[in-house]
Amino acid sequence: MTDLLTAVNEGRHHDVPALVLRLDGAGRRSALAELKELRKEVRGWDWRRRDKVRKALLVAGASCHTGAAGCAAWIGGRDLRDWVRSPYQLILTALKDRDPAWLGDLAVRLAARPMASSAEYAFVAELARIACRPVPTTDGMVESWAELVDESRWRRRSGRVPLAEALRADPHVAVMAPRLLELPQVPPRVTVHGAPDSDDHWPAALASLADEKVLDRSLLLDQCMTRLVRGGAVGEQRFFLSVLLRLGMTDAEEGGRLRDWTAMAADGVTVVASHAQAVLTRLEERGELPTRELADVSLSVLFRPEKKLARAQLTLLGKALRRDATAAGELLPVVAEAFAGEDIVLQEQALKLVARHLPADDDALRAELSSSAARLGAVHRESVAALFGGLVEDVPEDAAPYEELLPAAPAPGPLRPAPEGVAELVEEVAALLKSRSWYGASASAPAPSSVADHERLLDGLVRRAATDRAGLAAALREALAGSRIADEDSGPPRSDPQYVTTASALSVMVASLLGRVTDRDFRQWHENTPRGGSCAHTELNSMLLARVQEAADAVRTGRLPFLLATPTRENGSLDPADLIGRLRAYRSMGVEAGPADFGQALLRLCRSGGEEAAVAADALGTPEGDRVAAWLRADDPVAPLLRHGTSDDRPARGARWRRSAADVLDALFAAEERRPARVELPAAFPWLVRPPLSGIQNCYHWGAQQSAHWVTTFPEDPETLAAWLTPDLMRAADDGNRGAAWILPPLVETGGEVGPAAHLALAYGLGARHAEDRISAVDALLVLAARGRLDAALLGRALADLVDRDAVKVTRLADSTGTAAGTGAYRTVLAVLAHALPGVLACEKQPRGLGDLLSVAADCAERCGTDGLAPIAGLAATAARKGASQTVRQAGRLLIAFGPSREESGARS
Incomplete structure (x- = not known):
């Protein structure tokens, strides 16, 4: 025992197995007590000294345990593991005198613990082999097996081998590969599988082994279908779909899983739902898709956010109606559900389907569909009237006037005094x-x-x-x-x-x-x-x-x-x-x-x-x-902002590498030095005399720092604070930094004038990349409107200016303004967009998402009316363009809501 402890203290781990094998049971128990004390002491050592004895301590402690549970706990101890390869072969040598059943028990216990490397898998697999037991298939073992297979491809003398060859040579592939598809989270090394023709493609390798009968193809199909129906992360879903496509399915196999395809089409991620929709189309063409099943799944797919899926589902419904005209009574009410959506193209497609397949002798169905068509906007009014005649319900003349819904204007409460005791x-x-x-x-x-x-x-x-x-x-x-x-x-x-x-x-x-x-x-x-x-x-x-x-x-x-x-x-x-x-x-x-x-x-x-x-x-x-x-x-702010406009030497759209926060904002802001009333501020406040962009390039903060005391530093001067913090919001919109827009709601709740700086900061927040930042900006917009301090023209022009500079994306503005309108603030949102759209429509290159932004404006106009708002310049020209794009259709819808003026009518003609 003394020799063993000396070898451990000196770090001679290769000598430990022979020394342990010379000890009897009592000697090993005595040595184990000393090793446990040494383990406690080692934790406080310097890392160099600790690393010297760690391997020897691991081998000695594991081999001195007489119980499998204690041995597994010792081997699995995190403090005894090192970044280099652990000495598992030495442990096997030291345990060679143990009973095979004991080694099998140890293998099962180790497999149940979290695993840190592929070496642990190899160790447990060898224990199971010696004990003549099946290799354990716990989640940790399966993950480590996948890692070991990948590592083994690099150790061949002939060079790196294809993944399929490495799997084919593995003795446990028939057991481990199916379990790989059952893991709660498939390892990234498997799901990130590279190009389909590469040697690293796991789906191709698994399908190849299934073709060779090494793996059970039907089992793999069942597992993939189960995971696709269950749903999950997009990366994993793409992996299982790729395996499924590689395996291939016969017509009979597709037809026997109808419920699975409908579930995927209704709730799966986009790529999975698209594939399921394609399968349902094939089933319909073969006459294997019952009308009831088609109707049920369509009710879900038509309300998915992906427009492409919804439009494809209407196409599928049209095919079913052409194949079986008697299904109109069951399918056309489903088609009419698209009338309640926001996609004007989808509405028009559904209206055409109804017009084409509506039976002439079914008055009850006609009445039901006409009631649904009453939900369509003014842009479809003529088509609806031509189809249903007097059955369309008009808006009653004595309807209640529109009422804007805004949150209660927040009022700051008094500061409580500090406790006296x-x-x-x-x-x-x-x-x-x-x-x-x-x-x-x-x-x-x-x-x-x-x-x-x-x-x-x-x-x-x-x-x-x-x-x-x-x-x-x-x-x-x-x-x-x-x-x-x-x-x-x-x-x-x-x-x-x-x-x-x-x-x-x-x-x-x-x-x-x-x-x-x-x-x-x-x-x-x-x-x-x-x-x-x-x-x-x-x-x-x-x-x-x-x-x-x-x-x-x-x-x-x-x-x-x-x-x-x-x-x-x-x-x-x-x-x-x-x-x-x-x-x-x-x-x-x-x-x-x-x-x-x-x-x-x-x-x-x-x-x-x-x-x-x-x-x-x-x-x-x-x-x-x-x-x-x-x-x-004094009636001027601390750092008066003199200009909010454009610059002749600004970079072109899309030239992000030529822009910086200072370059963009310097064209929007300029400040003058303080008036005499503002002199003699303390030494800690000298930066107030400078323009609000000085020092912006010297910021080394990661993301936007969030300190609520910034707002209470300038509770009566939101313009100065907004000017200084706008660079954070610009990065939230342009670079995707997260969290900067938290400042907007408390900023607009301050006193003092809310001018161009605060409105520009709000514009950047509405165009932020992350949804949580846009939500903060929407909250600020609603609070500003509720307090009567929103300058819709100023905010609208700022949004148009930022779109023109390619500083914010129109798709994000459509999302944020749509969210604000959804709270009931339709008039507020329309007033802002009415001043933003002329500049956006005038962009040399039509920005992506313009149709969605026009849709938000049109929805607001139809709900609240356009009284008091001037016609939108450029709207008629956009609506008069050739084609039937979302932008053209939504522009026409908004134009109808506004009513064309003389100038707009002339431009349209």
């Missing part, structure tokens, strides 16, 4: 610090409540520290015991403005109260304050950090009774009366306002108080009062 205050502070990450940004949209909690607790700490700093510090130290912020050896909190959050900023104040921040730390923090040239995220964060550090320094010296910039409302807005009252208290106590705190108070100040508030500020007779008065009297 020390225990309650400390409890909330500890909960906030322990429940949120100190650094970085959340992957989801931040909760505005986090900012409200931060502001009220920060003010509460300052107020309590002014009266009982020692008691507050003692309570904080007790509540935060065991956390890093209270650890005397962990150093001061990190204060990196790139990744600061409200929780990490609050930790700066807490650390100062606990005496963990030195004068040197404060000097370093002051020296590291950004002086310009950073990205918007960093500089917005620096404002929060500068204010908290300033307050922490003031609390340490005991000269700060309370903060000036604590908001009045949860959205960050500060009432003038509150600020003037706090400045009056500062004057009476002889307290000097902190530059960062006062600067933030100015940026939060609500300027709705008018001249009366300005006079009250003048009456203070202090420099701060004079600056508040000048701020209240």
